[in-house]
Amino acid sequence: MTSQRALAVSYRPERSRARRTLVPAWLSRTWRRPHGAFGLVVVSIVLLAAAVSLFWTPFPLLQANTDQGWLPPSPQHLLGTDQIGRDTFSWLLAGSRTTVLVAAAATALAAVIGILLGTVSASLAPRLAEPIVVLVDIVVAFPVLLIAMLLATTFGGSILVVWVAVGIGAGVNLARIVRSEITRINASDYILASRAAGTGSFSRLLQHVLPNVAPLLAVQLSVTAGVAILAESGLTFLGYGASTTEASWGRVLADAQKYISVAPASVIWPGIVIGLTVLAINLLGDAIGEALDPRLQSGGKTDGD
């Protein structure tokens, strides 16, 4: 019994140190992992780019200059120009705004749907939870792209459609994962211990259950942010995402695709920017997940993955 009590204590995320320092403990632990540091740096650069582009881009976005089409990269046009002489670097810089917005909004929506449905369906009596579980299972069968096209048929395509489609699609997936994780946690010894100690069910949820779901949430939400960025590029290419005058990475890629036979090199940049960002977000999610995982804290060795 003593060993189980010790286990119950060690499963609680450590909070004391976080209060005393400026940087939360999980963040500095994330930073100390190579993939976490890489993710933090790249994500910070993207956030910074989005902020900067609100005030400044090297060239006005819509300034066309047809006699300066397809200029190669130069000190003036860092990444060259497109078919009508618009500066590619400026478009990518401004596009980061759309990316940050879509990724953040879709992730937030998915988190709300996932945590709410997951927690509720795991906490209710089985008979009451069943309808939620069945409904979630059905919506999971709709691929994100199909949800987006369904919405686009009714409402027309826009960034909003990307946001809602990814939020719902990823949200129901998350609900499933959160539900099974909470069910697993509820069966563990430390929950039994806290139940025996008379903790109310709601404060038990906040104090013991959700902190233990947090590592998984970090990983899943980072995957969602990545999916949102990729979905934006796919849907914009299909004509249901960003409009032709809206700066987004998907827009730059879709435009470059049209002229692949004229200027093959121009498809390279948007792809690299998107790929690096998604990769960085995924790695950051993995690292935060490891940093938050109470089981990996007490000097436990991690496998690197």
Next chain:
Amino acid sequence: MALYVLRRLGLFAVGLFITSIIVFVVLRVLPGDVAQVIGGIKATPEQVADIRVRYGLDQPLIVQYFDWFGGLLHGDLGRSLITNSPIQNELAEKLAVTLPLCVLGIVVAVVIGIPLGVYAALRHDTRFGQLVGYIAQAAAAVPVLWTGLLLILLVGKGVGLVSILPSQGFPLDGWAEPGKAIAALILPALTIGIVEGAALLRFTRSAVLDAMGQDYIRTAMSRGLTHTQAVLQHGVPNASLSVLSVIGLQIASLIGGTVVIETLFALPGLGSKLVTDVGNRDLISVQGTIVVLTALVLFIGLAIDIAHRVIDPRQRRVTS
């Protein structure tokens, strides 16, 4: 077991029913006049009224729904608002492109993903093993569109460095000349294979890594097997069950996910048909296509669940 299958079939039927409601409702939440949309802006009031009667749009929504749902039950998806041909016929025709594409893509994904995934797990402590893992993670992080474009730039006819494979279109006479048809599918299938293969590789790697930590590997090694032998003979079969269900899920997601690839490579499949229909706001066609696709995904989910029960003896005991 029989009880489980029955229950699962019941859930499948409920799933189909609710899916059809969701699709129907989402396509009609706008208060706008569907008949006006079909007729276009220039349609006269008489034409709009005529369309309304012809498509039964003057009926209450609930009647319209059950008309459509009744048709669904015996395989009648209605007629396209644009071409006026039966939607099930159009779907069947488009499947002749999409189905082979998905099958080829999954074959490529399995050929790439599983051996490399097992390798990356076995050699996870070497530089090269880690490199394989990193490459897979990067390949899964770029847009499908981009992967396709890079392949076109590499080997596509006309624009590629080595111009050998057709990168646009599908033979007009379909499968009359199988060689040509397959050639047209190679690049798109490779694109699917690389993207899905990268995901499969990562999953296989972690499933095998997981199995490697189990006691039965140590037991097998104590009987004189080398570590690699033990993993290949005992670890991989144990990991294969979850890998199989991931492949099933990938097939399911591909059914809707070929949209971008078919558009990029100009293939006349289900995906590009859906893009056209959405653009035309062909409600009847969109709702028919999406319901059929989602039904396929639900069906694959059903098949995976039942297969798990049959294959994995541990699961059978839990329910009974």
